[in-house]
Amino acid sequence: MKLSQEDKKFLELYSDSEYDKPSVTVDAVILRMIDKDTNNYRKLPQKKLQVFLLKRKYPPYLNCYSVAGTFIDLNYTLNESMKLCVKNKVGIENYYYEQLYTFGEKQRDPRTRVLSVSYMLLTNMEENLFNGEWFDINIEEKSFKYETYQNGYLKEKDVEITLSNESETLHNVLHVKVEKRDIKQTEEISIVSTDIAFDHIKLIYYALQRLKNKLEYTDIIFNLLPKKFTLTELKNCYEEILGTKLLDANFRRKTAGLVSPLNEFTQDKGHRPSQLFKHNSLNNL
Amino acid sequence: MKLSQEDKKFLELYSDSEYDKPSVTVDAVILRMIDKDTNNYRKLPQKKLQVFLLKRKYPPYLNCYSVAGTFIDLNYTLNESMKLCVKNKVGIENYYYEQLYTFGEKQRDPRTRVLSVSYMLLTNMEENLFNGEWFDINIEEKSFKYETYQNGYLKEKDVEITLSNESETLHNVLHVKVEKRDIKQTEEISIVSTDIAFDHIKLIYYALQRLKNKLEYTDIIFNLLPKKFTLTELKNCYEEILGTKLLDANFRRKTAGLVSPLNEFTQDKGHRPSQLFKHNSLNNL
DNA sequence: TCAAAAGTGTTGGACCTACACCCATGT
């Protein structure tokens, strides 16, 4: 839509200096699925979901872990800012990403008012990345509470998210409260306790929720897998994210349409070789 | 997580004035479902999805239509800012809402660099609201293009969104391009032409997509319906949003679990009275 | 009487669950 003459006149005189502006960061929750080797030569490695955290080099929260993020540069779009940050700080450029949510609570950063535009990134990289560590993710729900009214309901629960690697264990507890009264619905997520910087455990929680939800109705899981994989590998990834066990025979039939078999098989496994498959990306019309 | 002594020292000296900051707005796409009366005494009114647009009183885009929005006040959270804006400008407080997406393209506002944190609002209000008009939404997809590579695909289409009421018709065309190469996936939505302010037609498009997607796996549709409704009304709402026809008998069986019958019936309709139902909100455990 | 909507019944097929069963491998 074109601007009018009146608009142009107005714009020549416009100054935004009189308005309050918040600082804005982009923050990337980087996830991958890793094979945890077992000692038993027969057993397959177990799949484990991991998040990449960076050790902060400057205050606030000096030496604490946080997700990758940066204040935005006004010369770039939000997506560009996020990509640049991830490239510079973590050293990766090849990943799936989507915007998650924009956090705008007033006290979420002790420096000043800061909005965080958060992203979820998925990669199938094996290597470690720059400036940080991969942490195993363990998530558990506790103290579930449920109340109903005539015109709605109230649900409350605690979510424990434990992030750990060989050297460190970070404990985090969130409180989630969903309330519905008539048409109004509110979801409040508050931090009970956290061992990582800012409200970044909330960003991680959002990413985990998004991933779990999208499993059902998208092909998002293949972004966490190598190009060639066995059906049991695929199944183990689903199980790790969903936190439930699936029936093997049924799983194979259900996912049959999503994958194409290759003429390759695993070897040296202490059990029957298994066929490798690739994601069949043409099911999205 | 508590701040260290070092952090506290740092914060005393901290000044954010040296950093670039963007302006930030919150913008609300307000939707409702309205009954369009037919002249035939036998026929039911048709359901029509509508969006509420405000006529701009100041430049830029003076006298054009836009969605409800405001620059944020740093004394409020994002959600609070949006609610205040909607209350003050439009006069409603009772609605379902969720955050949609944060837009950060560089030239999206002619004044200065502005981020938009957008929201989708759903209401079942019948009345007109302050400072604007309801517009019927018609959406049509054109010139679909599909290409496949060895490692991905490219999809392109044009989306025509026409917003109209008794006195005005606003034409808008978006171009949507989805590309996937290996793990990288990009979705680009660009404005081909628009009759409303800024990139607000994009916000409307996002809201419509979100609504359509959420129909399948949530109870979101009941936020657009009155408390008491007939099953045919419910079905017509689904059909209006999805843009397809559903089979009546099957629809009744499928939605049976979502609703509870009341001991009330419609009257004076020129056809058999129909039972009224209410949303059964206890299916979310 | 009739057009429109309300609502029920049925049939064949697709898909899902649960479980049993056999196959192939390296040590």
Next chain:
DNA sequence: ACATGGGTGTAGGTCCAACACTTTTGA
């Protein structure tokens, strides 16, 4: 030989699309 994972088969149930059919009303 055997533990482990790879992979197939099947019986019963559920759900779903498609279609036919009956009911009720106001003008």
